[in-house]
Amino acid sequence: MNVLQPIGRIFLAFLATVGRLTMFTGSALSHCVRPPFYPRIIGRQMVEIGYYSLPVVGLTAIFAGMVLALQSYTGFARFSAEGAIANVVVLSITRELGPVLAGLMVAGRVGAAMAAEIGTMRVTEQIDALETLSTNPMKYLVAPRLIAGLTMMPVLVFIADIIGVFGGYVVGVYKLGFNAANYLQRTYDFLEAEDVISGLVKASVFGFIVTLMGCYHGYHSKGGAQGVGTATTYAVVSASILILSSDYILTELFFAK
Amino acid sequence: MSDAQPKIRLRDLHKSFGDKVVLDGVDLDVGVGESVVVIGGSGSGKSVMIKCILALLPVGGGSIQVDGEEVVGIGSKDRERINRKFGMLFQGSALFDSLPVWENVAFGLLAEKRVLRSEARDVAVGKLAQVGLTPEVGDLYPAELSGGMQKRVALARAIAADPEIIFFDEPTTGLDPIMADVINDLIVKITREMGATALSITHDLASARKIAHRIAMLYEGKIIWAGPTADIDDSGNPYVDQFINGRAEGPIEMAIRA
Numbered sequence: 165m166n167v168l169q170p171i172g173r174i175f176l177a178f179l180a181t182v183g184r185l186t187m188f189t190g191s192a193l194s195h196c197v198r199p200p201f202y203p204r205i206i207g208r209q210m211v212e213i214g215y216y217s218l219p220v221v222g223l224t225a226i227f228a229g230m231v232l233a234l235q236s237y238t239g240f241a242r243f244s245a246e247g248a249i250a251n252v253v254v255l256s257i258t259r260e261l262g263p264v265l266a267g268l269m270v271a272g273r274v275g276a277a278m279a280a281e282i283g284t285m286r287v288t289e290q291i292d293a294l295e296t297l298s299t300n301p302m303k304y305l306v307a308p309r310l311i312a313g314l315t316m317m318p319v320l321v322f323i324a325d326i327i328g329v330f331g332g333y334v335v336g337v338y339k340l341g342f343n344a345a346n347y348l349q350r351t352y353d354f355l356e357a358e359d360v361i362s363g364l365v366k367a368s369v370f371g372f373i374v375t376l377m378g379c380y381h382g383y384h385s386k387g388g389a390q391g392v393g394t395a396t397t398y399a400v401v402s403a404s405i406l407i408l409s410s411d412y413i414l415t416e417l418f419f420a421k
Numbered sequence: 422m423s424d425a426q427p428k429i430r431l432r433d434l435h436k437s438f439g440d441k442v443v444l445d446g447v448d449l450d451v452g453v454g455e456s457v458v459v460i461g462g463s464g465s466g467k468s469v470m471i472k473c474i475l476a477l478l479p480v481g482g483g484s485i486q487v488d489g490e491e492v493v494g495i496g497s498k499d500r501e502r503i504n505r506k507f508g509m510l511f512q513g514s515a516l517f518d519s520l521p522v523w524e525n526v527a528f529g530l531l532a533e534k535r536v537l538r539s540e541a542r543d544v545a546v547g548k549l550a551q552v553g554l555t556p557e558v559g560d561l562y563p564a565e566l567s568g569g570m571q572k573r574v575a576l577a578r579a580i581a582a583d584p585e586i587i588f589f590d591e592p593t594t595g596l597d598p599i600m601a602d603v604i605n606d607l608i609v610k611i612t613r614e615m616g617a618t619a620l621s622i623t624h625d626l627a628s629a630r631k632i633a634h635r636i637a638m639l640y641e642g643k644i645i646w647a648g649p650t651a652d653i654d655d656s657g658n659p660y661v662d663q664f665i666n667g668r669a670e671g672p673i674e675m676a677i678r679a
Contacts, residue, residue, distance in 0.1 A: 289515040292477045296509040297529035297578070298501060 188380050195300065195307040202308050209312035213274050213371070214320055220273055221266045225324035228261045229253060229331025237340050249340070250350035253332030258355070258363045262325045263317075264411055267370030270317065271403035275378035278309055279399035282382025283392035291383070306379045310372060317371025318364040325363065362418040369414060370407050377403040426489050428453045428586060428618040429474065434483035436469055443469050445642030446483070451586075456612060456619040458633035458650075460626070460664065462673065465639050467622035468512070471588050474620075475507060476500055487586075505533070508584030508617075512591040514575035516563035522549070522574050523559035529582045548577040552607055569600035573607070580611055587612060589621035593628045605631040626665055629653075638664065640673065 236252045282305055285291050294301045329351060336342045378399045385395035427450040436444040443466040451457045461467050472478040474485055476492070485492050492503050516525050524531075526548050527541035536544050546556045552573040563571055572592070579587055592608060593601035605628050612619045612632075623629050629636055630650055637647035638661050646658045653665060663671030 285517075288513055289511045290517055292472070292475075293509070293511055293515040293517070295477060296475055296504060296507060297532055297582075298505060299528070299532045 184384070185380060188383070189376060191302055192306045192310055192376070192379070195303040196311055198303075200303070202304060205304070205308040206311050209309050210316050212277075213270065213312050213375075214316035217266075217270050217273055217320060218323065220269050221320055221324050222327050224265045224269050225257070225262060225328035226331035228265055229257055229328035229333075230335045232256055232261070232328075233332040233335040233340065246340070246342075247350070249336055250332070250342075250347050251354040253336070254329050254351045254355050255359060257328035257332070258325050258359045259415075260363075260411070262321050262328055263363045263366040263370055264407065266317070266321045266324050266367065267374060267407040268404055270320070270371070271374045271377070271400050271407065274313075275374040275399045275403045276396045278375060278378030279382040279385070279396045280392055282306075282379055283385035283395040286383060286385050287388055287391060301383075306383065309375045309379055313371035313375030314368050315371075317367040317374075321364060321367035322360075325360065358418075362414075365418075366411060366414050369410060373406045373410065374403045377406065425452060427451055427486075428455070428488060429620065430484075430486040430489075431470075431474070432484040432486075434470070434473060434485065435481040436466070436473055436478065437481055442642055444473070444481070447639070447642065447644055449637060449644055449647070451618055451620050454616055454618055456609075456621070456632055456634045457637060458621045458623060458629040458635075459637050459639050459644075460624060460629055461622070461639035462624065462664070466642055467639055468590055470639070471509075471590060471620065471622060475504065475509060475588065505582065506585045508579035508582065508587040510572075510575050510579045510587065510589045510592055512594055514563070514568075514571040516571055516575055516578070518563045520562075521559065522561050522563065522566070525563065525574060526559075526577045526581050528578065533582065535582070545577075545581070548581050549574070551580070551611065552577045553603075569596055569603070572596065572600075572604055576604070576607060576611070580615065580617075583615065584617060586618045586620065589619065589623075589632075591623050591625070592621060592632075593623065593625045598627075601625065601628060602631075608632050 232253050233249055236249050237246060240246050240248055240252075282291075285305070291301045291305070294304055333344075333347055333351070336347050337344045381395040381399040381402070382392075385391045429449070429451040431447050431449040434444050434447040435442075447470060449457070449459070459467050459470065469478060473480050474487075480493050483493070487503055487506065490503070492500070495503070516522075517528065520528070523542050523545035526545040527536065530536045530544060531538065531541055542559065546559055549556065549559060554570065554573055554577070558566070558570070558574070563574065566574065576592075589608060592604055596604060608619070608621075609632055611617075619632070621629075621632060630653070633650045635647065636650050636653050637644050638658075639645075640660055646656050646661045648656060653661065656662065659672050663673050
């Protein structure tokens with residue numbers, strides 16, 4: 165009896181959270197498509213996600229591309245298959261590393277900031293104040309962030325793809341001694357639109373996950389500074405786990421034959 | 422106030438959080454143009470009562486009427502219409518710290534599209550003048566203001582849309598006695614000028630005596646005494662006596678644990 169009790173309690177708490185999150189998501193999405201819209205706030209969030217994340221995401225991408233070229237060289241040289249490096253780099257970056265790494269970096273940068281900002285607004289009654297001033301907080305705070313995440317992440321990842329491939333090129337040409345034209349030709353020949361597009365769809369989903377987790381945990385934070393801190397942690401951790409798990413599911417959907 | 426229709430009428434209002442009963446059948450009438458102050462200890466459910474009326478919290482049971490119209494369980498459209506009658510001064514001011522002061526003040530007007538963005542600034546400056554702040558304050562951010570000034574800005578925001586009913590949640594908490602009195606004076610002046618109905622909650626008796634026409638005391642989720650402000654000192658109610666005299670001994674036992 166006593167052994168089963170905690171299991172049941174945890175299970176019920178889990179179901180309650182899933183239910184709350186589902187309702188939150190449904191309500192947030194419905195507010196994304198119903199007026200009034202707040203173009204100024206959507207614009208500000210787009211700049212926050214798309215522009216100010218560029219340095220972090222760009223740095224991550226260039227080093228990912230570089231290390232990828234280096235590592236695959238170590239492996240492929242054993243089979244005298246060095247020629248496939250350009251191919252490996254471009255496919256890995258566009259399909260996987262671009263969206264996943266950008267998603268994780270944005271979760272740490274933007275998701276955490278959203279949870280902290282909305283969480284502080286919750287504990288200082290600013291969200292209540294919004295409601296008394298004829299403004300729906302879901303519409304004013306959550307919907308613009310979701311829209312910005314959905315639309316700006318693909319743009320960010322597209323740029324990261326280019327930077328990442330460039331990182332691989334730099335290592336391939338200047339360190340491993342490939343012919344530059346040859347490397348680019350191989351990169352280009354093996355790349356298909358499907359690879360890039362699947363990565364951008366993933367990016368959009370990850371952008372949604374990051375902003376949703378940031379908003380959800382911020383919105384439901386309670387109990388002062390400590391509560392906001394917890395919300396921030398949860399936002400980053402849950403977004404990261406959801407990114408990695410949904411990445412697998414999306415890959416199955418795109419490429420399972 | 423007996424036969425005239427009250428502005429706000431609470432009947433048998435209930436609210437609990439889990440097993441903890443916070444409001445256990447609150448009955449309260451607030452007449453048109455009247456200023457009622459609800460007093461009570463910390464954790465007695467005063468804030469919860471106001472948040473139920475504003476629909477910031479779902480009601481557990483009972484009835485809330487505004488201008489004779491039942492507002493418990495109404496749809497979001499009606500709720501929006503009702504909430505336009507309300508203005509609220511939050512305990513911690515709850516100013517939006519990402520916006521300059523003037524946008525804070527004009528926020529509700531802009532949200533309801535009652536003023537154009539280009540005109541909102543002038544309207545906000547007018548409201549700031551009403552609470553004794555100069556136009557220059559409008560360009561500052563809330564974090565740059567002192568607690569007393571934040572309170573004034575919050576007051577300007579609460580009255581910006583000319584509400585019929587204004588709620589004051591602990592308007593003087595956290596202010597020095599002089600600033601508290603300044604805020605009290607402002608509340609009296611503004612509600613009188615606007616002809617607004619006011620419902621305040623506080624545990625600051627000096628404030629209650631100053632702004633209230635009528636005082637009600639909330640204890641263990643019920644209104645245990647209500648009467649004109651002048652009668653508070655001889656209420657004949659031991660609970661009220663203990664509270665207004667601030668004695669540790671008496672019928673009220675402070676809950677150590679929430």
